[in-house]
Amino acid sequence: MRKNVSVLNTILTLMAMLLLSAGCAVKTEPPLSVENMDVSIKPGEDFYRYVNGAWIDKLTIPDDKSRYSVFDILREERDENVRTLLREVSQITDVEKGSITQKIRHFYATGMDTLKIDTAGLSLLHEELELIDKVTTKQDVQDLVARFHTFGLDPLFEGGVEQDFMDSKIYKFMIMQAGVGLPDVEYYTKEDDRSVEIRAEYVKHIARMFELLGDESEVAASNAEIIMDMETRLAEHSKTRLEMRDIPALYNKKDLAQLLELSPEFDWEQYFSNITDLEVNEIIVFAPAFLEEISRLMVDVSTADWKTYLRWNLINRSAEYLSRDFVNQDYRFYSEFLSGSKEIEPRWQRVVAASSEALGEPLGQLYVKKYFPPESKERMVDLVDNLRKSMEKRIRELEWMSESTKEAALEKLAGMNVKIGYPDKWEDFSKLKIETDSYLSNVRRANYFHYYKELDKLPEPVDLKKWSMTPQTVNAGYHPLRNDITFPAAILQPPFFNPDADDAVNYGSIGVVIGHEMTHGFDDQGRHFDKDGNMRDWWSETDTEEFNKRTHLLVEQYDAFVAIDDVHINGKLTLGENIADFGGLSIALEAYRMSLEGKPEPEDIDGLSDEQRFFMAFVQIWRGKIRDKALIRLCQEDVHPWGKFRANGAPFNVPEFYDAFDISPEDPLYRSEEQRPVIW
Numbered sequence: 001m002r003k004n005v006s007v008l009n010t011i012l013t014l015m016a017m018l019l020l021s022a023g024c025a026v027k028t029e030p031p032l033s034v035e036n037m038d039v040s041i042k043p044g045e046d047f048y049r050y051v052n053g054a055w056i057d058k059l060t061i062p063d064d065k066s067r068y069s070v071f072d073i074l075r076e077e078r079d080e081n082v083r084t085l086l087r088e089v090s091q092i093t094d095v096e097k098g099s100i101t102q103k104i105r106h107f108y109a110t111g112m113d114t115l116k117i118d119t120a121g122l123s124l125l126h127e128e129l130e131l132i133d134k135v136t137t138k139q140d141v142q143d144l145v146a147r148f149h150t151f152g153l154d155p156l157f158e159g160g161v162e163q164d165f166m167d168s169k170i171y172k173f174m175i176m177q178a179g180v181g182l183p184d185v186e187y188y189t190k191e192d193d194r195s196v197e198i199r200a201e202y203v204k205h206i207a208r209m210f211e212l213l214g215d216e217s218e219v220a221a222s223n224a225e226i227i228m229d230m231e232t233r234l235a236e237h238s239k240t241r242l243e244m245r246d247i248p249a250l251y252n253k254k255d256l257a258q259l260l261e262l263s264p265e266f267d268w269e270q271y272f273s274n275i276t277d278l279e280v281n282e283i284i285v286f287a288p289a290f291l292e293e294i295s296r297l298m299v300d301v302s303t304a305d306w307k308t309y310l311r312w313n314l315i316n317r318s319a320e321y322l323s324r325d326f327v328n329q330d331y332r333f334y335s336e337f338l339s340g341s342k343e344i345e346p347r348w349q350r351v352v353a354a355s356s357e358a359l360g361e362p363l364g365q366l367y368v369k370k371y372f373p374p375e376s377k378e379r380m381v382d383l384v385d386n387l388r389k390s391m392e393k394r395i396r397e398l399e400w401m402s403e404s405t406k407e408a409a410l411e412k413l414a415g416m417n418v419k420i421g422y423p424d425k426w427e428d429f430s431k432l433k434i435e436t437d438s439y440l441s442n443v444r445r446a447n448y449f450h451y452y453k454e455l456d457k458l459p460e461p462v463d464l465k466k467w468s469m470t471p472q473t474v475n476a477g478y479h480p481l482r483n484d485i486t487f488p489a490a491i492l493q494p495p496f497f498n499p500d501a502d503d504a505v506n507y508g509s510i511g512v513v514i515g516h517e518m519t520h521g522f523d524d525q526g527r528h529f530d531k532d533g534n535m536r537d538w539w540s541e542t543d544t545e546e547f548n549k550r551t552h553l554l555v556e557q558y559d560a561f562v563a564i565d566d567v568h569i570n571g572k573l574t575l576g577e578n579i580a581d582f583g584g585l586s587i588a589l590e591a592y593r594m595s596l597e598g599k600p601e602p603e604d605i606d607g608l609s610d611e612q613r614f615f616m617a618f619v620q621i622w623r624g625k626i627r628d629k630a631l632i633r634l635c636q637e638d639v640h641p642w643g644k645f646r647a648n649g650a651p652f653n654v655p656e657f658y659d660a661f662d663i664s665p666e667d668p669l670y671r672s673e674e675q676r677p678v679i680w
Contacts, residue, residue, distance in 0.1 A: 031494065031501030032613055032620065034606045044667025048647035051616045052623035061625050064346070066339035067634075069624025069643060070495060074474045078490050079352045082472060085366045086355060100362045103434040107358055107446070110439040111351035117439055118323045122214065124440045125314065125322075132310050138298055141306040142267055146274035148313065152447030154178040155313040156234075156294055159275075161454045163462055163481040165251045165284070168533035171458050172253075173272075174284040175291065177238045180231040181206070181316050183338070184637045188235035194632060198338070203228050205333040209315050212325055226305050227312045230297065237293035239286070241637065242573050247528050251535060252285040259283055263291040265298035278458050320350065321440040340627035351439075358446035360470035361427045364489075367472045368422045372489035376497065377421045380487060383506070383591075384418050387514045390591035394680055400546045408538040412521060412531040417464065417484035421492065422471040427453075476513055478520035481533040485517040495621050503595060504602065504610040508617030511588035512581075519583030519680055523576040524551055550677035554578045557653075557671070561645045563635050564628055574641045581650035583680040585618060589656060611660040619647040653677060 029036075038053020049056070061068040086108045095102040110116070117124075128148075135141055145155045158178035161171050182188060187198050203224045210220035244250065259268045262285070272280045285291060301309075315322075319330035331344045356363055395401075395409050432449040434442050464482050469475065471489040478485050491497070497510040520526045527547070530536045539547070555571035558578055562568055571578070592614060596602070602610040622643030626634070634642055641649070651657045652669050653676045663670055 029494075031498045031505045032606075032608070032616055034608070036620070036623075042667060043661040044663040044669050046648065047615075047619060047651060047661075047669065048622070048644045051619040051647070055620075055623055056625060059623075059625050061627065063342035064344060066335065066341045066630035067624060067626035069626075070621050071474055072624065074490070074493065076349075078472055078474055079349050081371055082352050082356060082363060082367060083348055085363065085370065086352065089366075098430070098433075100359075100429060103429070103432060104355070104359055104362060106434045106436050107442050108351060108355050110436065110442050111354060112347065113439070114324065114347065117321075120438060121323050124438055125318065128314050129311070132307050132314070135303065135307050135310070138265075138303060138306070139267065139270070141303065141310070142271060142298075143274055144310060146271050148310070150275055150448055150451050151444040152451070153313055153317045155310060157290070160451070161458050163533065165247075165481065165529075165535040166253075168481045168529075169462050171460070171462065172282055172284050173280050173458065174286065176286045177234070177290040179234050179313070180238075181227075181312075182231070182235075183334075183633070184241065185235040185238040186240055186636065188232045199228070201333065201337055205329070205337075206312065208329050209319070209326070210312070212329060213311065213315055223308050223312070226308050230301060230305070230309055233293060233297060234290070237287075237289045239290070241639070242570070244286075245525060245573070245576070245639070247525050248535065250284075250286045252288050254283050254285055255281060256283070259285070259291075262288055263295040265295040266291070276455055276458075278455070280458070318440060321354075321443050338629065339633060340629035354443065356470065356472055358443065358450075359429065359432075360472075361423070361467075362429055364422060364471035365426055368489050372421055372471065372492070376489075376492045376499070379499070380420045380492060380497070380510070381418075383511060384420070384485075384514055386591045386595060387511060387518060387587055388413060388416070390594060391515065391518055391587045391680065393594075394587060394590060398678075398680075400550070400678065401543050402540050405539050405543045408530065409522060412483065413518070415483055415531040416518065416521060417482065419467060419484055419486040421487070421489045423467045424465060427466075476517055478517045478526065479533075480521065480526050480529040483521060483529070483531060483533045485514070485520075487514070487517075495617070501617075502602070502605065502610070502613065504592060504613040505617040507588050507592035507595070508614035509621050511591060512584040512618050513621075514584070515587035515591070516580040516584030518587065519580040520576065522583070522680060523579040525576050547679070550679050551575060551579060553675055553677040554582065554653075557675070558641060558645065558649060561641070561649070563642065563645070564631050567632055567635050569635060569641050569645050574639055577640050577646075578649060579679060581646055582653050582677075585615075585650050585654050586680065589614060589654065609660065611656060615651050615654075615657055615660060618651070622647045 033055075036052055036055035038049050038057075041050045041053060043050045059068060065072060086104065089101055089104045090108060092101055092105065095105060122129075131144060131147070135144060148155050149159060156179040157175055159173060159175045162174050164170050164172040177185075180188070182198065182202055187195050187202075189195075206224035206227050207217070207220040210223045211217060215223060254262060256269060256272075315326070316330075319326040328344070335341045335344065391413055392410060395406055395413065398406065401409070429449075431453075433445050435445075462482075464484070467486065468479055469477060469486050469488050473488040474490045476485070476487050476491055491513075492510070494501075495509055496513060498506060501509075521529075527539065528535050528537070530538050555575055557571065558569045558574055559571035560568070589611075592610075604610075605613065608616070624643055626642055631642060634640075640646075648669055652663070652671050655673075655676070657663065665672070
């Protein structure tokens, strides 16, 4: 199912700063098992299957998943661990009201009490539905939009606080497009068979949800058409995912008078008055044309239709916390129809995810204490230092880059902050209130708490020590406005980081991930920001041309990959990840070689050389299976290619890979030297 996302997460996703995505680990396996290989396949024919073929053949996608990979398996293990923590906390009966223990205990308990949720039914929405019923004017509509924003709904647009792109030391309020129910705006506009089918099913889904809300079938069907018309207009004036990757074009600073001029029929002054007492003088608008359309909609759409729209946004964004009829209908469209899953995830797993979203760092403290060994953090510090030295060396040796740009790049690399495992200082959750009344109410309270925790930062100086991920997050990331890389505790385990593995395997897995994150600071988006996280053009014109010429080779390479039928990988959409994979491999290999200086040459293991194991370790972190519908969605919606294409892409641009596996010009994946770019 889809989740609401914070402004910060939206920005990080737009900038494609690795949210890695995919993979699977079996901890009883050796670090690299030859039993997982399919040696009937030549490495130059399909390196992904050569390394993972036997393992993939044995893998079955669970019915409640649309894909299953290393990441998914690690997340399942993480969920089991967090569930254990939640159960342990739930056994504590003598808890002080307002304590973290009480909050964790009651949030999880209300989420698991399906009898109470089903019995309550629509009464859980009584307050919001009553507010919608009382709407009589367009101003009432706008006031309710503001109120809904404060507790996690997203009618019309999304707003929140993040660092100013041009001055990263201060915060600004940012407004982004939102307010539609389909996961990609192009589903509303494209005329291919799949998009047409999605629109038809979406209208049916909306009607069924209105029926669950109590509308007669004819009224529900009419309401669905109203919603589709309104959301289509919003989508037609939204930026596509590819357009959202044009970072400079997202930065449109407006003062309040300019915002009112851009979108005069929406009372922005009243909006900010509704959500905060703080003075909001400047706003960053990501998509000006979208706000212009909001203004036109305020004129064109009747108050009655706006009430219908608000009712839809309410039930659509609340469905997973309501009774099972809403939960099941929500699942049938978003997971079964769109992604091909065969059954809904277990209740406990969904509540664990919601608990971690609501109480991330408090749960993270418990997670780290029980599951994260301190020595893992120490070894990561050494690895990061080695990768930084490697990247510095490679930058200095670049032939295509001018000295002035090199110096700026080296300054950015030297200033890159590293966050490993967990924060040095934990967030204060004392203002979060969690009660025993209902799951939905607790979700609302958590959303409200997080909304104002971010909004209250507006007049404060930026704290670079704050984390944008929780320790139990199975992922890693680069934050361009803070110029930092983050490796949460939950990802620092096999197959990404294995204390028992030989160095070649660790450099080929977590080493590449570290290099990947570093490279994001210099990819097609990260390169727009300097060492202080300010959006500034620190490149010479010639360097920019050379960079674009080289990255275009990657676009062509990935465009040629056929995912399924006539669906190709989108080389432009995935460019940031593909640059980072290529850079990560190159930097990690250099770091591994530097680590061998003065040491005996490593012996073969299982008949594999150390460099072969290095490249194979990279490929095994991407192994998995994906359902057809999910793969089609991923190609349209995600900046990350499916693992097969990451495995068959980046290595074929690294010269050492050709020697390690005797790749010849006759092999299907062979790339000539002219096709292999030298970037970082």
